[in-house]
Amino acid sequence: MATSTNYGWAEPDNSSLVKNGASDIRTLGNAIDASVWNIGYGQAGKNKLINGAMTIDQRNNGATSTSSGVFTVDRFEFNASQATKFTWGQNYGGVTPPAGFSKYLGFKTTTAVTIGAGDYFFFGQKIEGQNVADLAFGTASAKTITLSFYVYSSLTGTFGGALGNSAGTRSYPFSYTISAANTWERKSITIAGDTSGTWLTTNGIGLKLWLGLGVGSTFSGTAGAWEAADRFSSTGATSVVGTLNATFYITGSMIEVGSTATPFQTATGTVQGELAACQRYYWRVQNAANYTSYANGSGESATTAGITVVNPVSMRVGPTSVDYSTLAIYDGVTITAVTAVSLQQVSSTTTKVNATVTAGAVATRTYALINNASSSGYLGFGAEL
Amino acid sequence: MKMDKVTFVKVETLEGVQEHAIIDRGNGEFTSMLKSTYEAQQAEQSTPIVIDEAETI
Numbered sequence: 001m002a003t004s005t006n007y008g009w010a011e012p013d014n015s016s017l018v019k020n021g022a023s024d025i026r027t028l029g030n031a032i033d034a035s036v037w038n039i040g041y042g043q044a045g046k047n048k049l050i051n052g053a054m055t056i057d058q059r060n061n062g063a064t065s066t067s068s069g070v071f072t073v074d075r076f077e078f079n080a081s082q083a084t085k086f087t088w089g090q091n092y093g094g095v096t097p098p099a100g101f102s103k104y105l106g107f108k109t110t111t112a113v114t115i116g117a118g119d120y121f122f123f124g125q126k127i128e129g130q131n132v133a134d135l136a137f138g139t140a141s142a143k144t145i146t147l148s149f150y151v152y153s154s155l156t157g158t159f160g161g162a163l164g165n166s167a168g169t170r171s172y173p174f175s176y177t178i179s180a181a182n183t184w185e186r187k188s189i190t191i192a193g194d195t196s197g198t199w200l201t202t203n204g205i206g207l208k209l210w211l212g213l214g215v216g217s218t219f220s221g222t223a224g225a226w227e228a229a230d231r232f233s234s235t236g237a238t239s240v241v242g243t244l245n246a247t248f249y250i251t252g253s254m255i256e257v258g259s260t261a262t263p264f265q266t267a268t269g270t271v272q273g274e275l276a277a278c279q280r281y282y283w284r285v286q287n288a289a290n291y292t293s294y295a296n297g298s299g300e301s302a303t304t305a306g307i308t309v310v311n312p313v314s315m316r317v318g319p320t321s322v323d324y325s326t327l328a329i330y331d332g333v334t335i336t337a338v339t340a341v342s343l344q345q346v347s348s349t350t351t352k353v354n355a356t357v358t359a360g361a362v363a364t365r366t367y368a369l370i371n372n373a374s375s376s377g378y379l380g381f382g383a384e385l
Numbered sequence: 386m387k388m389d390k391v392t393f394v395k396v397e398t399l400e401g402v403q404e405h406a407i408i409d410r411g412n413g414e415f416t417s418m419l420k421s422t423y424e425a426q427q428a429e430q431s432t433p434i435v436i437d438e439a440e441t442i
Contacts, residue, residue: 069426301397304397320418320419320422321416321417321418321422322416322417322418323410323414323415323416323417324414324415324416324417325412325413325414325415326413340394340407340415340417341415341417342394342396342403342405342407342417343405343417343418343419344396344398344403354396354398356396376413
């Protein structure tokens with residue numbers, strides 16, 4: 001019996017083929033099928049979701065929060081119509097991630113809520129248009145895609161989510177089933193691409209993926225069909241927020257072209273690539289030592305120093321927000337606490353901020369922007385979708 | 386219930402006066418953005434906020 005050159009598939013010889021017929025062909029076919037399926041390993045670029053393994057957490061660094069309208073781990077935002085009903089965080093809940101993963105995003109309800117028609121609790125990711133242009137949504141050539149993820153919940157039943165476009169005028173609600181409580185299960189949902197609607201292929205929002213944790217009827221639709229509406233989940237889905245202390249954990253999320261969920265791969269294939277991909281939308285520097293420097297600039301008045309930083313990667317657009325804590329300006333002699341930081345001149349590659357102090361800055365004097373007597377200072381810039 | 390505290394400030398720049406929103410996240414952590422950006426974000430969310438009086442920095 002011969003074997004194929006590259007994958008070593010067993011090729012039946014003439015006598016075997018005559019003797020075994022279809023059985024030999026099935027054996028060879030299964031070997032080819034397995035090889036093609038496994039090609040998914042290491043195939044960077046197939047996953048449209050950035051940080052699908054939930055490993056990058058620049059804002060929170062593993063800390064928990066009850067905030068909504070914010071980003072959890074990088075790229076995944078959490079939205080809610082009522083505040084503080086969930087605690088969330090990277091690896092929150094302390095369960096062992098599924099094999100092959102080290103991180104997950106965990107949610108747990110703090111209060112049971114009976115949702116009204118207009119209530120919503122959901123999380124997910126907005127994907128940049130340039131990264132989904134190949135899907136050809138909104139055209140007759142729209143491609144079929146498959147969403148897959150690993151999920152672990154204290155609840156069982158039918159759960160929901162939705163895909164949508166930037167304008168909220170096209171949605172595809174979908175449902176999936178969690179069969180066993182407190183057990184990692186891999187789910188996949190195959191969706192025929194939308195041939196209608198407007199789908200951006202620019203640096204704006206190309207595709208939105210939402211997973212519902214409790215969504216009222218106003219934002220829920222019938223699973224399994226495209227519709228001209230803004231949806232976050234499917235009708236009849238389990239409301240996680242409806243149960244006190246309910247848990248919902250997720251990792252290994254992926255959107256890929258095709259009708260089969262192949263083995264998980266991050267969008268970029270490496271941890272550094274994944275971080276850089278996240279930094280296109282948000283980056284943060286946080287030096288873990290007192291008085292360490294972030295960037296330099298010069299005094300512009302008694303209360304202002306202009307500081308210029310170089311973004312570590314080209315951002316989607318010039319930053320639209322700046323996060324900061326516990327900063328000071330330093331001229332080599334005097335440390336002056338910063339009371340506010342504001343964006344001034346922004347581009348995708350460089351960012352100038354004004355660091356405001358109460359008094360004591362000197363125009364034209366050189367200043368370093370530093371941690372102020374703390375290792376908890378930081379500076380972060382957002383250019384989120 | 387945790388509520389973000391937001392202050393609107395006017396900042397003099399080389400291009401003129403800009404109005405910024407400074408959001409107090411608690412624990413000495415802040416986020417700053419143009420007021421127009423903040424208002425656009427709020428239009429998409431229902432996160433409760435408390436708005437302080439404007440001041441100039």
